[in-house]
Amino acid sequence: MLTLTVVVRGLAAASLAVLPLTIPAPAHAAETLPLAEAVTSLPVDSESRDGYDRDAFRHWNTGDDPSDGCNTRAEVLLSEAVEPPLVEPGCRLTGGRWWSYYDQMWVTPASGLDIDHMVPLAESWDSGASAWTAQRREAYANDQGAQASLVAVTARSNRSKADQDPAEWLPPAAGVHCRYVAEWVATKLRWSLTADEAEVAALRGLAADCPDQTVTYELAP
Secondary structure, X not given: OHHHHHHHHHHHHHHHHHHHHHOOOOOOOOEEEEHHHHHHOOOEOXXXXXXXXXXXXOOOOOOOOHHHOOOHHHHHXXXXXXXXXXXXOOOEEEOOEEEEOOOOEEEOOXXXXXXXXXXXXXXXXXXXXXXXXXXXHHHHHXXXXXXXXXXXXXXXXXXXXOOOOOOOOOOOOHHHHHHHHHHHHHHHHHOOOOEOHHHHHHHHHHHHOOOOOEEEXXXXX
């Protein structure tokens, strides 16, 4: 009986020893801050575009659901459609209707839209992504884990923005500036990206005009 008890206890101890290795790491909890406070949470550093190549960020990949036959661009369009399009073979989108919040315009068909990286790829490179692995840059370029990371907007507004930060460009619709700045800051915090002094100064000024605006973000995995 003693031998059996020792064996059972030994098995139990072995199970407990293995258990922590089989439990996945907990997800980062979302955090909500007033915009002004969120801006102060951004790490400040100088920027450098040395070595930047857009091809260093693989996009669009097979998206969150590789089995649906749609790439990230199409999945974002489907997610943001106000009136869903018809999805034809090869994930060809027909019809549908979208609201481009940058310039407050309705858009149809999908070909009239760009998928904007809230923090442009070049800006992310300047702000820390140059040190990332290729896999992390791909995850960033296709990030659907936060609604603000990728946004469907008119091609005109996206190309007007190009790779500029809020010190240099804001959406044409003045009424959405608070939302835009909050989403910019949320994306930088999500990916632990830095901001340069001119950018931070602009963000502070904008935050002062948006006293009721909050920023919600969750650290990227």
